[in-house]
Amino acid sequence: MTQTAYFNPPKPTIDTHALDQLPTRWVRTEDELYALIDEIDGIDKVALDTEFIKRTTYYPILALVQVNTGSTIYLVDAPRLDLTEFWQALAEIPTMIWYACGEDLGIFYLLAKCPPLDNVFDVQLAVAYLSGKLQTGYSQALSEILDINIDKGESQSNWLARPLSHEQEIYAANDVRYLLALYEVVCDELARRNILSCTQEDSRHYAHELHELATQNDDVLYIDLLVPIYNRRQIAALQQLTIWRETLARATNEPRSFIIGKQALREIIEQMPDSIKLLARTTLNRAVLRRHGDEIVRIIRQTNALPENALPPLPNPTYHSKAKPFKKPLDAALSEYSDTHRIPVNLLLKNRWLNHLLLLVAYDGDIDNLPRELLGYRKQLVCEKLLPVLTPFKEHILQVLNTPQITNNNH
Template sequence: MSNFGCSFKVEIIRDTSRLQEKLLYWQRLPFIAIDTEFVRVDTFYPLAGLIQVADDTGIYLIDPLDIDELTILKPLLIGDTIKVMHSMSEDIVLFQTIADCMPQNIFDTQIACALLGQGISLSYQKFIELYLGLEIDKGETRSDWLKRPLSDSQLEYAAKDAHYLYQAYPQLVAQLEERNLTGIVQQECHLINLGMTDTEEDMDNYYLKIRGAWKFPVAHQAILKKLSSWREREARKRNKPRGRIISDKQFLELLECMPKNVSTLQATRVFNSGQLRRYGEYVISVINNPPQVSADFKPIPRSLSGQKLDLYRSLKKSVEVIAESLNIAPELLGKKRLLEQYVALIFAKNVKQEEVALPEVFGEWRIKLLSNAFKKIVKSKFND
């Protein structure tokens, strides 16, 4: 058995029976490290190229092109064994796709590093250099992970990624335990999971994410909501990236010119010929028969200004002070999205007559650290 240039055991798993054996073993362990290689260029859903698992016996490279039923990974992914990952989001999307589940009990080493003051988005290379003193060659990162056979260089790269992740994990845990931060990593991973669910409501509300669309009238925003909701379902049905259906930029251009027929749409050159042929009539039908703007319609939030921007800056400054005192990355403690959400909540309520608690999406650990400071800031700005 070749170890592909590695100093540790490497095994490629190509059949279901062997994978089942290892899955039973991994489910009895306190932790394993998991990494994945995938391709997501011309598809909406990622295509798995390799799944790497590190345990106390070696590195196991699962070949998803040889194993038909990858839902057998589900008991491990949702079970009690801690799954160590670095920058978990893309791996989570892949496992949702191939194993039909939302993995639980994740320990994201990138989040752990942010809690330990190493910055919000520490790269894997920097992480390994920092904790193991090794320089990692990432030359195979963007190679073709769907081709077969994979080269020895690809297999060595993939195996080492999982191996080093497994090796560094105990150091991180020890540092977190020294500062009583151990449980926060999994809290934060759980919050990330909650934000990655792919519900019907999420698809219908994608329009709220389209940058710059707030400037259009609400009636135009209602059209955008219907078109973007349709695009979300079309992208999944056809397994194509959103931009290959209609891009956000094209949606904004449509709202600028509001063509009333296919000929006018063609003249705008907003769509290419394939988009015009496939989607032109539907888009025009939505523009000519716009949806009713219901009483509960959510307008797209505009960029903060005036009192809202002033409050946001005060909250952000408070976060920075608290984060510095704890040596936590301020961008993790006070995520921009969360601060903006809290500002919107403050102005949506009668803040002079009631306190506005931090919403649950902040997470228990942020609420504990930020609540008192935020209450004082809100009181000073509105109740004096």
């Protein structure tokens, strides 16, 4: 599919001197925090970033929150303070501006214990709407859009160190110093192209998705690790191992990958080893094998003993054929919509959304059960363009969905 090349607005003129002169203040005391909260209560938007450590722990350790209110940059010394009212103030402000907010909102939801946020605007997503590039980094966006260059050399430094070095302070402040200006420029261009509301909608969807990830129960975590070739007994083992791993990681406050990494977990599910000898043939870490091997084997044996009616259901089928007779007309419909509405084609339909559409066509599903992202501005595209293109291929889609995928295991 060809990406239309019209997503490069001219660089605006920015008063970088004024941005460089924004004062930076530390927030280390309750009085300083409440003064910041009062300031937040009186403005419409704020730019934010966080610094945290999560290399050897299950729970991220929040080290710093950077806040740009437009007049001042604040560095909030998170470990010193009770941030409960701070989170509440941010949740109530009309617009919270982040760049690549995935991990930041994960921490926000963990600590704030708040409902899904509706006031999030992710500038990285907005840049994608202008450029077609899905993962443009902050420094790259500043360089390409504002012609501002910042040093990212301190990204992996120790943010729990006190005092921070001069270089760390500059790095932390710069992460939000230019973010409001970048937001304004990007929003102006999006509004000029009449697609600002699309970006705002997708930012809200992303914030809700992150809330679901942060609050989901342990017994559904296995769903993200499912492979279409797994049978119901393997799925049961995956579910139980995932619950056990999550509980242990939380209790010991260590990353889940320290217990069983993705590759080793995949091997265990494929091989279903019911003895230490068989488990040792996987790539499971030897130290983990010694500490937890008996428990892993117990879970496999217990799963093997379950009656059929106690096994979890198979997931919805996925379209797995390399033959896609609907691809050309589908691509043409997406490209036409992209050209007409000036939205990058790769933002219109993700692969997982396509599978939902194929399932809907094959089984005469209810359109209102589609993912929320397809029921906003994309609903017109879905109803008027995509479903009419896919429906003639219903029999082919149904045949593929009902054809089991080939597996090399014997379980």
